[in-house]
Amino acid sequence: MAPRRDLRAPGAGLSGTLTGSLLAFVRSILNVTYHVRSDARSIDERARAIAVEQSVEMPVAAITDDYVRREIIGRVTAIAEVSSGLFAVEIALAGATVAHDAGQLINMLFGNTSLHADVLLADVELPPDLVTSFAGPRHGLSGVRQRVGAQKRALTCSALKPQGLPAAKLAELARRFAEGGIDYIKDDHGLADQAFSPFAARVDAIAAALADVARQSGHAVRYVPSLSGDLDDMRNQIAVAREAGIDTVMAAPMIMGFANFHRLVRENPDIAFFAHPTMAGTAIAPPLLLGKLFRMLGADAVIFPNHGGRFGYSRETCSHLATTARADWHGLRPSVPVPAGGMTRDRVGEMLDFYGVDIMLLIGGALLEAGERLAEATQAFVAQVRSCHVQEQGHDRS
Amino acid sequence: MAPRRDLRAPGAGLSGTLTGSLLAFVRSILNVTYHVRSDARSIDERARAIAVEQSVEMPVAAITDDYVRREIIGRVTAIAEVSSGLFAVEIALAGATVAHDAGQLINMLFGNTSLHADVLLADVELPPDLVTSFAGPRHGLSGVRQRVGAQKRALTCSALKPQGLPAAKLAELARRFAEGGIDYIKDDHGLADQAFSPFAARVDAIAAALADVARQSGHAVRYVPSLSGDLDDMRNQIAVAREAGIDTVMAAPMIMGFANFHRLVRENPDIAFFAHPTMAGTAIAPPLLLGKLFRMLGADAVIFPNHGGRFGYSRETCSHLATTARADWHGLRPSVPVPAGGMTRDRVGEMLDFYGVDIMLLIGGALLEAGERLAEATQAFVAQVRSCHVQEQGHDRS
Numbered sequence: 007m008a009p010r011r012d013l014r015a016p017g018a019g020l021s022g023t024l025t026g027s028l029l030a031f032v033r034s035i036l037n038v039t040y041h042v043r044s045d046a047r048s049i050d051e052r053a054r055a056i057a058v059e060q061s062v063e064m065p066v067a068a069i070t071d072d073y074v075r076r077e078i079i080g081r082v083t084a085i086a087e088v089s090s091g092l093f094a095v096e097i098a099l100a101g102a103t104v105a106h107d108a109g110q111l112i113n114m115l116f117g118n119t120s121l122h123a124d125v126l127l128a129d130v131e132l133p134p135d136l137v138t139s140f141a142g143p144r145h146g147l148s149g150v151r152q153r154v155g156a157q158k159r160a161l162t163c164s165a166l167k168p169q170g171l172p173a174a175k176l177a178e179l180a181r182r183f184a185e186g187g188i189d190y191i192k193d194d195h196g197l198a199d200q201a202f203s204p205f206a207a208r209v210d211a212i213a214a215a216l217a218d219v220a221r222q223s224g225h226a227v228r229y230v231p232s233l234s235g236d237l238d239d240m241r242n243q244i245a246v247a248r249e250a251g252i253d254t255v256m257a258a259p260m261i262m263g264f265a266n267f268h269r270l271v272r273e274n275p276d277i278a279f280f281a282h283p284t285m286a287g288t289a290i291a292p293p294l295l296l297g298k299l300f301r302m303l304g305a306d307a308v309i310f311p312n313h314g315g316r317f318g319y320s321r322e323t324c325s326h327l328a329t330t331a332r333a334d335w336h337g338l339r340p341s342v343p344v345p346a347g348g349m350t351r352d353r354v355g356e357m358l359d360f361y362g363v364d365i366m367l368l369i370g371g372a373l374l375e376a377g378e379r380l381a382e383a384t385q386a387f388v389a390q391v392r393s394c395h396v397q398e399q400g401h402d403r404s
Numbered sequence: 405m406a407p408r409r410d411l412r413a414p415g416a417g418l419s420g421t422l423t424g425s426l427l428a429f430v431r432s433i434l435n436v437t438y439h440v441r442s443d444a445r446s447i448d449e450r451a452r453a454i455a456v457e458q459s460v461e462m463p464v465a466a467i468t469d470d471y472v473r474r475e476i477i478g479r480v481t482a483i484a485e486v487s488s489g490l491f492a493v494e495i496a497l498a499g500a501t502v503a504h505d506a507g508q509l510i511n512m513l514f515g516n517t518s519l520h521a522d523v524l525l526a527d528v529e530l531p532p533d534l535v536t537s538f539a540g541p542r543h544g545l546s547g548v549r550q551r552v553g554a555q556k557r558a559l560t561c562s563a564l565k566p567q568g569l570p571a572a573k574l575a576e577l578a579r580r581f582a583e584g585g586i587d588y589i590k591d592d593h594g595l596a597d598q599a600f601s602p603f604a605a606r607v608d609a610i611a612a613a614l615a616d617v618a619r620q621s622g623h624a625v626r627y628v629p630s631l632s633g634d635l636d637d638m639r640n641q642i643a644v645a646r647e648a649g650i651d652t653v654m655a656a657p658m659i660m661g662f663a664n665f666h667r668l669v670r671e672n673p674d675i676a677f678f679a680h681p682t683m684a685g686t687a688i689a690p691p692l693l694l695g696k697l698f699r700m701l702g703a704d705a706v707i708f709p710n711h712g713g714r715f716g717y718s719r720e721t722c723s724h725l726a727t728t729a730r731a732d733w734h735g736l737r738p739s740v741p742v743p744a745g746g747m748t749r750d751r752v753g754e755m756l757d758f759y760g761v762d763i764m765l766l767i768g769g770a771l772l773e774a775g776e777r778l779a780e781a782t783q784a785f786v787a788q789v790r791s792c793h794v795q796e797q798g799h800d801r802s
Contacts, residue, residue, distance in 0.1 A: 121685040
């Protein structure tokens, strides 16, 4: 990597302030890193254009207001060539522009710049008070473990599918997963409030099936229904779920909107939230989007496509994502990484080696392929994961 | 383009049904087109994988349910090579999976497949009853024209910025735009509910300034405040705006979520909605996303980056987007295309030639550069647009 040019200069607005009052400054600035494809000659101008686009969005020369010139105009603070023709550009944006609104946060970080096909939002350092005001997971790794009484091992999860099945058939699948001793059973993210299995009917049927298994086995499995629709629909769905004794739900922040996701989390401190990555295929680095932002907004668990499955995330991306989701970060609880997307039982050992045990392993289709022997296949998966519980606990903060 | 292979076969599930009952079939199917980068050898398998991912998301062989096999599993209906290594793949998905939910619609169309960097969502043909149930713009081109008494010419718009200015200063800018005779004044999409100009204070100050100009000139300019936050925040903001006599607002469907945008539109039939493209930089073709989907959900006007401005949309993309937004389509009102993003007065003639007069021209920064002479610059812009009102009216449905 070419040397990083630090472009801050005393008195140069946002960045200049840093030399004045480090603490106050750090607390009120978003330090955003973009990766920009550009030739070396143009990168300075490209970087300045992004700083303007993501702040005042108008010709800087036409701005006369002192406060805006001093505090609001974005500043390029560093440029470094990451590889040939790819530059890491650091830009400082004013925290005051975010207004403690999660939707406005993503608008400020990437909004119009997302329309440039050659720019990736790579990372952001946020003011600590902003991070703590969003507050992160209400339950996190230890809470998600506690719900199923598993303090020292990786968690297990499977998925109810295919969509199109009636509630009774999904409940039958849930029963077999439960008989196999799984920890969490989530809806496929394609399950919404469809006529073939309406949300309320599905929740009632599945909750009843799982209660039945729990009475026989003493083993309380968590069902994680998927929320859909608008914010009010989701509120109603949470009410239905809570009524059925459910305390964990799944939601898709990229479809419902960051601010609405955060709102639901705030309104329901007793509920744990799994975040699903559907529609996350935007030019935002997955460790930032799923590991940092979803977590900050309150995702107790973040589902993501594991390397070597049906999707193209690299080993490095997955490792970085999981590390970010669990890192010490302004006192927020860690989120549980949930690598998924075409996983099979023969990858369990390798995944535990790769991620450690502070993780939830999600195997969906590969278990369902067992058909009549679903409970047995689940049992084998669960046994495999449980046998690894004595391994190294380095990541465990629970 | 290589010949398109029609892969439908009688009795082949979803696609086979077409031979049985054309009408019922067409009414209940989403015909989705993806552009997939692939080598020719792998494209059949890639296409099938997308059809499965966007429907049942599990191994098809493990599905025993008749209804799911017949109706729900996605089917590849055609594959054509668009250019070397780029394939158009057509997939039929069941309309029943959408559940008349706008969030679930985008989940079905692109959800997990958005995570594949080599797939673009190019287009979709939707069941007519789904389109008409979403209902589209409540006001559309003719309503947006009527609000400002302009039936036979292009509309004019500018933007209040930079963010960071207090409400009083933004109101002063609005006053000058109004004195210049502009039709619509929108908030910069970076304006949210920030401490430096809270939504309510901003709306009140700007509404008062514009009422003042209207009393003197008889010219009623429309202020279009930008909504932010979660669904409830936006409801409150609309209430504040309505109280101030405002009947037009701006929102960002990609940030607030499709279902919440659609909810706001349904709840507020008296309000016209401008849709902003912030965060629309995903792998969805802009004509589909902005011109078709935003319109279907109720955008009376769709703002998009014009070719040759600060963003990379091509002439062809812009033309296609504007055509789609105004096309005859299941009886929906046309949306007003609003090309923007670094436009200047010297492009007015060219843009009217390119788009026709059924359009809104948005010039922001280039007017604000006039500083003290903002009213005069606005007046010149408005005069330029008005002088073109006798041109060809081919696109006009108002």
